Amino acid sequence: MTVKLSEVHKHYGSVRALDGVDLTLETGITGLLGPNGAGKTTLLRCLATVLAPDAGQIDVLGFDPDQPRERTEIRRRIGYLPQEPGFYRNFTCFDFIDYLAILKEHVDRTERHAEVRRVLDLTGLSDKSTTKIRKLSGGMRRRLALAQSLLGSPGFLILDEPTAGLDPELRFRFRELVTELAADRIVLLSTHQTEDVAAICDRVIVIDAGRVRFDGTPAQLIEVAAGKVWLSDDRPTTARITWRTATGEHRAVGEPPEGARLIEPTIEDGYLMLVGVAALTDETEAA
Amino acid sequence: MTLTAARPAAVGASPSPLSLVLTLARFEGRQMLTHPVLCVGAIAAAGMAVFELREQAPVLNRVSVTLAWTMLPLAVVVTLFAGSAVLRAKGKSDADPPVVAPMAMGQRVGGIILGLLWPAGVALLIQSCVLIWIFARNPVTTLAWTELLAGPLYVIFAGALGASLTRWFPHPATPVLAVLVLGALMIAIPYDQAEWGRTIGPEWLMPLAWPQDIIPYEVAFRPAGRHFIYLVSLVLVLSGLSMLSRARFGWAVLSVGLVGAAITGLSQLGPIPESRRIAAMDRLVGDDADLTCETHNGVRYCAMRGYEGWIEQWAETTRPVLEAAPTSAIEGIEIRQYPVHNTSLLDGDEMTYNDWWWFISAYDDYAERGAVAVGSMLADWEGLGWVAGLGPTVVGCEPWSECPGEAQRVAVLWLAVQYPSIQSNTVDDPTWGTEYAAVADCMIKELWSKPDSASIVLDNWNALTASETSYKDAGAILGVSVPTGYDENGVLVGGCP
Numbered sequence: 001m002t003v004k005l006s007e008v009h010k011h012y013g014s015v016r017a018l019d020g021v022d023l024t025l026e027t028g029i030t031g032l033l034g035p036n037g038a039g040k041t042t043l044l045r046c047l048a049t050v051l052a053p054d055a056g057q058i059d060v061l062g063f064d065p066d067q068p069r070e071r072t073e074i075r076r077r078i079g080y081l082p083q084e085p086g087f088y089r090n091f092t093c094f095d096f097i098d099y100l101a102i103l104k105e106h107v108d109r110t111e112r113h114a115e116v117r118r119v120l121d122l123t124g125l126s127d128k129s130t131t132k133i134r135k136l137s138g139g140m141r142r143r144l145a146l147a148q149s150l151l152g153s154p155g156f157l158i159l160d161e162p163t164a165g166l167d168p169e170l171r172f173r174f175r176e177l178v179t180e181l182a183a184d185r186i187v188l189l190s191t192h193q194t195e196d197v198a199a200i201c202d203r204v205i206v207i208d209a210g211r212v213r214f215d216g217t218p219a220q221l222i223e224v225a226a227g228k229v230w231l232s233d234d235r236p237t238t239a240r241i242t243w244r245t246a247t248g249e250h251r252a253v254g255e256p257p258e259g260a261r262l263i264e265p266t267i268e269d270g271y272l273m274l275v276g277v278a279a280l281t282d283e284t285e286a287a
Numbered sequence: 288m289t290l291t292a293a294r295p296a297a298v299g300a301s302p303s304p305l306s307l308v309l310t311l312a313r314f315e316g317r318q319m320l321t322h323p324v325l326c327v328g329a330i331a332a333a334g335m336a337v338f339e340l341r342e343q344a345p346v347l348n349r350v351s352v353t354l355a356w357t358m359l360p361l362a363v364v365v366t367l368f369a370g371s372a373v374l375r376a377k378g379k380s381d382a383d384p385p386v387v388a389p390m391a392m393g394q395r396v397g398g399i400i401l402g403l404l405w406p407a408g409v410a411l412l413i414q415s416c417v418l419i420w421i422f423a424r425n426p427v428t429t430l431a432w433t434e435l436l437a438g439p440l441y442v443i444f445a446g447a448l449g450a451s452l453t454r455w456f457p458h459p460a461t462p463v464l465a466v467l468v469l470g471a472l473m474i475a476i477p478y479d480q481a482e483w484g485r486t487i488g489p490e491w492l493m494p495l496a497w498p499q500d501i502i503p504y505e506v507a508f509r510p511a512g513r514h515f516i517y518l519v520s521l522v523l524v525l526s527g528l529s530m531l532s533r534a535r536f537g538w539a540v541l542s543v544g545l546v547g548a549a550i551t552g553l554s555q556l557g558p559i560p561e562s563r564r565i566a567a568m569d570r571l572v573g574d575d576a577d578l579t580c581e582t583h584n585g586v587r588y589c590a591m592r593g594y595e596g597w598i599e600q601w602a603e604t605t606r607p608v609l610e611a612a613p614t615s616a617i618e619g620i621e622i623r624q625y626p627v628h629n630t631s632l633l634d635g636d637e638m639t640y641n642d643w644w645w646f647i648s649a650y651d652d653y654a655e656r657g658a659v660a661v662g663s664m665l666a667d668w669e670g671l672g673w674v675a676g677l678g679p680t681v682v683g684c685e686p687w688s689e690c691p692g693e694a695q696r697v698a699v700l701w702l703a704v705q706y707p708s709i710q711s712n713t714v715d716d717p718t719w720g721t722e723y724a725a726v727a728d729c730m731i732k733e734l735w736s737k738p739d740s741a742s743i744v745l746d747n748w749n750a751l752t753a754s755e756t757s758y759k760d761a762g763a764i765l766g767v768s769v770p771t772g773y774d775e776n777g778v779l780v781g782g783c784p
Contacts, residue, residue, distance in 0.1 A: 050381045075389035076301065082382035088375060090322075099314060103376075103388030103395065107302040107310045148384050 001061060001155060002026050003047065003186055008056030010042050010210075017042040018053065019210035025156075029182040031197035031218075032190040033271055034207040040190045041083055043207065044160050047188065048080040061156055076105065079154035083161050085145040089134035093125055093144055096133060100148045119147040122177060124170075138165045146174075150181070157187045163196055175200045198222075198267040208275045218267050225265035225273045230256045241272050304394055304536070311390070311398025316405030319368050328364030329409050332357055336417040356473060358410050358438040362445035363466050365406045370449035370462025372399045373529070377457050393532035396454055400526045403446035407439035414438040433515035440518045445469050447525035454529040513551045520547030578623065584609065587621040605661045607705040611741065612665045613748045622661060655709050662702030666695050666752045688726075688769055691754060694761035696727040698751045701744055704731060726758055726770045729783030733767040 003025040010018040017039045034040045045051040046058060049065045061077050063070035088096060097116045106112040120126050123143040128136065136144065142165045149157060159178075163171045171193070178187055179200050191197060197204050198218050206214035206221070214221060231249045236242055240254030253272050256262060302310075319325055335357040376395040378386040385395075414435060449465040456464075520543075527541025580589040583602035586609060590598050601622065609617055704710045713728065734740045747764045750756060762769035768784040 045381070048387050050386055072389045072391075075387050078387065080384070080387045082384065084382055086379040086383040095318070100384050100388060102307075102311050102314055102398075103385050103390045105302055105307060105389055107306045109310075109313075145384070 001186065002059075003061065003156060003188075004057070004059040005043075005047075006057040006059075008043075008046065008053045008058060010039075010046060010051065010053045016210045018046070018056075021056070021207075021210070021212055023205065023212065023215070025186050025188060027182070027184060027186055028202040029178060029187040029189055029200050031201035031204040032188060032207060033192075033194065033197060033204060034213075035275055038208045038275075039210040040207055041160055042210075044080075044158050044188065044190055047156075048078060048082075048158050049074050050080075076152075077155045079149035079151065079157045081145055081149040081157075081159045081162055083164075085148075087133045087141060087144070089132070091133055092130050093120060093133065093136070093147075094129040096144065097148055097151065101151050104151050106152065115151060119150045122150055123147040124173070139167060139170065142166060143170070153185075155185050157181065157185060159187065159189045161191055162189065163191060163193055171196065194266070194268040194271055204267070206271060206274050213274050214270075221270035221274075222265050222267050223270065225253060225269035227262060228256060228273060229253050229265040229269045230260035230262045232261070236260075240276055301389075304391075307390055308394050308397040308401060311395060312401030312404070315372055315399050315402030318372075319365065319402060320405050320409070322368070325361075325364055325368070325406060325409070328361040329406075329413060331360035332410065333413045333417070335360065336413055337420075340417055340421055356441075358414070358441050359470075359473060361406060361410055361413075362442050362469060362473075365403060365442050365446040366449035366465050366469055367462045368406075368449070369399055369403065369446035370453040370465055372402070373450050373453040374457055374459065374462075377454075391532060392454075393530040393537050396450055396529045397526070397536075399450050400443075400447050400529065403443045406446070407442045410439040410442040411436070431512070433512050436515060437518070440515070440522065441473070444518060444522050444525070447522050447529065448472075451525040451529035513554050516547060517551035520544045520551060524548055580621075585617060589621060589623040601657065604657055604706070607707070608658050608661050608665070608702045611702050611705040611744070612662075613745050616665045616748065616752075620664065622664070655703075655706060658706035658709060659699065659703045662699045665702055666698040687772055688759045689757045691757055693727075693758045694751050694753075694756035694764075697730050697758070697761045697765070698744070698748070700727050700731045701734065704735065726772075729770045730758070730762065730765065730767045732783060734765050737766070 003023075005021050005023045008018050008021040009016070019039075021039075021043065032040050032043070042051065046053050046065075047060060049060075049071050052066065058065055060074045063074045063077075065071045065074055088099075091099065094116060097119060098112065101112045101116055106115060117126070117129070120129055123146050125140065125143055125147060128140060133141065133144065142162070146159070146162055149159065157178075162178075163174055166174060175196060178189070181187060182200075182202075189196070189201065201218055204214070204216065204218050204221050205212060214224070230236075230252050231245075232242075232252055233249060235244075235250050236252045236254075236257065238255060238257055239252030242250050242252040242254075245251050251263075252260075253265075253269050339357050373396055376385060376399065377392065378384070380386075414437075418435065445465075448469055449462050452465045452468070453461045523540050523544025525544075527537050527539075527544050530537035530540060578589040579595040579598075580587055581595075581598045582588070583599070584606065586602070586605070588598045588601055590601075605622065704713055713732075734743070737743065743765055744751065750764055751761060756764075758769050761767075770784055771780045
C-alpha cells in the first residue's frame with residue numbers, strides 16, 4: 001500500500017507550485033512542512049484527486065487518478081481534510097457527516113449511521129450531533145471536518161492543517177488519534193506545527209518553492225541544525241535567523257561565532273535552517 | 288476525542304448506482320420535508336387550493352384541479368431547494384468534501400430529483416385533502432387519478448427544472464432564475480396567450496396552460512391520461528438533462544423523455560372533437576340520477592345535487608315568463624340547471640352550446656339570464672346570446688327584414704320582459720330602444736304600449752315562432768312598425784320608430 005509521485009509538476013501561470021516532486025509514501029505518518037505558498041496544499045489536492053498535475057505520474061494505492069474509473073477507486077479509499085472545507089450551516093453535525101457518508105457510498109442506513117456516530121465520537125462531537133453547524137465554534141468545525149475525513153476508515157488519510165484552531169488539549173488528543181489510525185494506513189499531514197511533526201510523524205518532508213528540500217525522519221531534520229543553534233545576550237549579527245526568547249536572551253540559528261553558547265536544536269531549528277527567512281516570516285504570520 | 292480508533296474497513300464491492308441514488312433520495316427528501324420553508328410553501332399551497340376550489344359545487348371545475356397552479360408556492364420552494372441541493376452536491380469550491388466523494392455527479396442529481404417525491408407527497412396530501420373536502424359536498428363529477436397527480440407532478444417538474452438549470456449553470460442565483468422560468472412557464476406565458484386570444488397551439492405544450500377552445504372547459508379539460516404522460520415526459524427530459532454524464536443512464540432518460548413529450552405533446556394539438564365534448568358533458572350530467580326534479584305549475588325543474596333547495600326560487604323567477612307563454616309551449620317542458628362549476632354565468636356563446644341545458648339561477652343578475660333562457664326555450668329559439676346581451680343584432684341575410692326565423696327573437700324578448708327587472712331596465716327605460724337597441728327591442732317596446740299586447744302575442748304565437756317568419760312578417764302580425772335597419776356598424780338607423 002503506497003502512494004507514489006514521479007516528477008510531478010503543477011503551475012499556476014508563471015508560479016511553479018510543484019516543480020518535479022518525487023515521493024513515495026508508505027504506511028505511517030508523514031509530516032509535510034513548508035512555508036506558505038511552498039506547494040503543500042497543491043500537493044495534497046493532487047493526491048486527493050481534486051487537481052490534476054500538469055506533468056508527471058501519480059499513483060495512489062495502485063490507481064491512476066488520470067483515469068476516471070481509477071479516480072473513483074481512489075476516492076473510495078481516501079479521506080481528505082481540506083484546509084478550509086465548506087460547511088452547510090443549516091445542517092446538523094450528524095446530517096453533515098451522514099450526507100458525506102452517502103456521497104462516499106455508504107448505502108446501508110444502519111451501518112452508515114453507526115459509522116457517522118463512530119467518527120463523531122472519535123472527534124469528540126457525539127454530544128453535538130444534533131447541533132446546527134452554524135452554532136459550532138471554529139475548533140468544533142475543524143473537528144467536524146476531521147470527522148468526515150475519517151469516514152469509512154480510509155487507507156490514505158490526507159490532512160491539511162488538521163490542528164489549526166484546536167486548543168492544546170485537543171491537539172494532544174488529535175496526536176493520539178492519528179497515531180492510532182496510522183498503524184495500518186498512510187497518513188499525510190500538512191502542518192505549520194513543527195511540534196506535531198516531532199511528536200507523531202515517522203517521517204517528515206520539507207517542501208519549498210514546489211521542491212522537496214528534505215525527506216527524512218524528525219531526528220534527521222533536527223540533526224540539520226546540530227551545532228548551529230545558540231543563545232546570546234545580544235542580537236547576533238551573523239545569525240541566519242534570530243529571535244528574542246522569554247528569558248530576554250536571543251536564540252540564533254545559523255553559523256555560530258567562536259565561543260557561542262550552543263544549545264540542543266529542535267525540529268523547528270532544523271526546519272528553519274532549511275527554509276530560512278521565509279519560514280520565519282511564515283511562523284510569525286501563523287502566530 | 289476518544290483515544291481509540293477502529294481498524295480500517297476493507298473497501299468492498301461498490302454499491303449499485305440505483306441503491307446509491309435511492310439512498311441519497313431518502314436523505315434529500317427528508318431534508319426538504321423537515322425544512323421550515325417547505326412548511327410555509329405547503330401551507331400557502333393548501334391555502335391557495337382551498338381558496339381556488341372553495342366554490343367547486345355542484346360541478347367540480349377540473350381546470351382548477353388539473354392545472355394545479357395552487358401548488359405553485361410549494362413548487363417555488365422546491366425549485367429553490369433542488370437548486371441549492373445541486374450546488375451543495377457539486378461543492379462550493381474544489382476544497383469542499385463532496386468534491387472528492389466517489390459518488391458520480393449524475394447520481395447525486397438523480398438522488399436529488401428522486402428526493403422530490405417527498406415534497407410531491409406533500410402536494411398529493413394537500414390535493415387529496417382538498418378534494419375530499421370538495422367531494423364531501425357531493426359534487427356532480429368524476430375525477431381521473433391522473434388529474435389527482437397533476438399537483439405532485441408540477442412540484443416534481445419545478446424541482447427538476449431547478450436541478451437541471453443549476454447543474455449546468457452552477458451559481459447561487461441560478462435557483463432564483465429557475466423560479467422565474469417556472470413562473471413564466473406556469474403563469475405568465477399561458478396568461479399572455481389567453482389574454483391575446485391566440486389560438487390553441489404552443490400553450491398546449493406547456494406544463495400549465497389554459498384551454499381555450501374547450502367548452503365547457505370545466506368538464507372537458509385536456510385528455511388527462513395523455514397530459515399526465517406528457518408531464519412525466521417533461522420531468523424525464525429535465526432529469527435526463529441534469530443527470531448527463533459519461534454514463535449512459537442520463538442520456539437514456541433524456542431520450543425516453545423527449546420521445547414521450549413529443550408524442551404526447553403533439554397528440555394534444557388540434558381541436559377537441561365535438562363528440563368528445565358531448566361525451567364529457569354526458570359523463571358529467573348525463574345521468575338523471577344526478578338530478579333532483581320537481582314539478583311546479585306544470586313545469587318540471589331539475590337541479591343538480593346540492594341545488595335542490597333552489598328549485599322553488601327558480602320556479603318563482605320563471606313564473607311571469609311562463610305565464611305569458613301559451614299552454615301548448617309549456618307542455619312537457621323541463622328546465623334543467625346548466626352545469627357550471629360555481630353557478631357563475633358563462634358567456635352567451637357558451638350557453639348556446641347545448642340548447643337543452645338551460646342555465647337557471649336564483650341569483651339577482653343570473654335570474655334575468657334565466658328568464659331569457661326560459662323564454663328562448665319556449666320560443667324554440669337557439670340564439671340565446673343575442674337576447675341575453677340585449678345589444679344590436681346584425682342580420683346575416685338580405686334583405687335583413689325578410690330573413691326567416693328572425694321573428695322568434697321578438698317572441699323571446701316578449702317573454703323575457705315579463706320578468707320585472709328586465710321590464711324596468713328595458714321597456715320602462717325611456718332611452719331604451721332609441722339608439723343602439725335591436726329591431727326586436729323596438730318592436731317589443733311598441734307592442735308593450737298596446738293594452739291588448741298579451742292576447743295579440745298569444746293569438747299569433749304559432750305564426751310568430753314559426754321558422755319561416757321574418758321581422759317584416761312579425762310587424763304585420765303584431766301590428767307594430769319595423770325599424771329601418773342597421774348601419775355598417777350594426778347601429779340601428781334612426782333608433783326606434
